Amino acid sequence: MIVQEPVQAAIWHCLNHYDYADAVFLSERLYAEVKTDESLFLLATAYFRSGKRDNAYHTLKDRHGVSSQCRYLFGICAYELEKSKYGEAEAALLEDSQSENSFDTVTNEFGDQASFALLLLGKIAAKTGEMPGPQRLGKKP
Incomplete structure (x- = not known):
């Protein structure tokens, strides 16, 4: 089980410092473990900021x-x-x-x-x- 807050902080830290690959990896792992609106938003944000707009769109399509x-x-x-x-x-x-x-x-x-x-x-x-x-x-x- 993942402790959500430290992982979210790490994801935002990666996003704020342009380390999109790690942000995507961490947010995918977080969302796999904890399916909340917050983790969904983080995952889609990581995809979007890393230039994977298609992934962000399809991630949010049925759950937005x-x-x-x-x-x-x-x-x-x-x-x-x-x-x-x-x-x-x-x-x-x-x-x-x-x-x-x-x-x-x-x-x-x-x-x-x-x-x-x-x-x-x-x-x-x-x-x-x-x-x-x-x-x-x-x-x-």
């Missing part, structure tokens, strides 16, 4: 809905991979924001990351030429 950090990172991965994934990026960011006040919901849900989540939604809108929001997700205004 739990934490706002994972959903935001999945949104970034989907946005950066290809045009056909813009809808997935938007859906991940607006997953729980299908109300008319989705701006307020996103702001409350993402906390410190809210401005970045909203910026990503704006980038998606600029690329697709459509306004993000509940209408795109099948909810009527």
Whole structure:
């Protein structure tokens, strides 16, 4: 059994000092032992920062809905991979924001990351030429 906190600290230390290979190795081992939102986020972050955006995307694809950090990172991965994934990026960011006040919901849900989540939604809108929001997700205004 892995003691989670020291391993997480070691992973962040590797990431902060650009030792991505060790960060990926340690985060893969941690996630194999402890399947939490935190360890999932660390694994996807290690993949993303090491340039393995496909791995980060596929790691989060079916499991991104739990934490706002994972959903935001999945949104970034989907946005950066290809045009056909813009809808997935938007859906991940607006997953729980299908109300008319989705701006307020996103702001409350993402906390410190809210401005970045909203910026990503704006980038998606600029690329697709459509306004993000509940209408795109099948909810009527």
